[in-house]
Amino acid sequence: MVTMASETDEQLAHFTQKGDNNAFAEIMHRYEDKLFRYAKKLITDEHEAKDVVQNAFMKAYKNMQSFDIKRKFSSWIYRITHNEAMNVLRKRKRTTNGIDKTVFESIQDDAPTIEEKIEQEDVKIEITALLDFLPDDYKEPLLLFYSEEKSYGEISDILRMPTGTVGTRINRGKKMLAALYEQHYG
Numbered sequence: 369m370v371t372m373a374s375e376t377d378e379q380l381a382h383f384t385q386k387g388d389n390n391a392f393a394e395i396m397h398r399y400e401d402k403l404f405r406y407a408k409k410l411i412t413d414e415h416e417a418k419d420v421v422q423n424a425f426m427k428a429y430k431n432m433q434s435f436d437i438k439r440k441f442s443s444w445i446y447r448i449t450h451n452e453a454m455n456v457l458r459k460r461k462r463t464t465n466g467i468d469k470t471v472f473e474s475i476q477d478d479a480p481t482i483e484e485k486i487e488q489e490d491v492k493i494e495i496t497a498l499l500d501f502l503p504d505d506y507k508e509p510l511l512l513f514y515s516e517e518k519s520y521g522e523i524s525d526i527l528r529m530p531t532g533t534v535g536t537r538i539n540r541g542k543k544m545l546a547a548l549y550e551q552h553y554g
């Protein structure tokens with residue numbers, strides 16, 4: 369007998385579609401921490417992030433029959449979590465209070481990159497804090513790319529946008545982060 373831990377996510381989804389609740393429990397085990405980390409970075413409130421993940425799992429279970437096992441499961445579950453987090457954010461109607469909005473308007477395509485800075489641990493903490501000041505259109509792809517280590521293709525599936533748009537938003541988001549970093553930390 370094969371253990372659930374050795375099965376792929378897509379196989380577990382298939383078993384869940386067939387009524388195996390142990391398979392879904394394994395999915396939850398695999399994704400709970402990852403999805404919580406992602407949701408918390410998007411909405412920053414720990415309690416709301418837990419609710420987002422719980423709601424995402426309930427929706428995933430309820431809609432498991434619609435999951436196409438030929439596709440990547442992680443993109444599907446991240447998309448559900450993303451949608452739940454966006455619902456919370458829409459309710460809050462977040463703004464970029466306290467940040468000079470001209471920073472976003474004055475960014476040039478030749479702005480310096482921050483890739484080297486991201487590699488440094490102390491700068492990572494500062495940059496993570498600055499992510500909250502980015503518009504969601506740029507924050508979400510950056511979080512998925514750097515924090516969740518998703519490929520452009522996976523981000524495209526999760527956010528339902530063309531791969532080229534993902535690349536553009538990541539590049540512009542990095543430039544915005546560079547400008548914010550310069551504004552706050554010199």
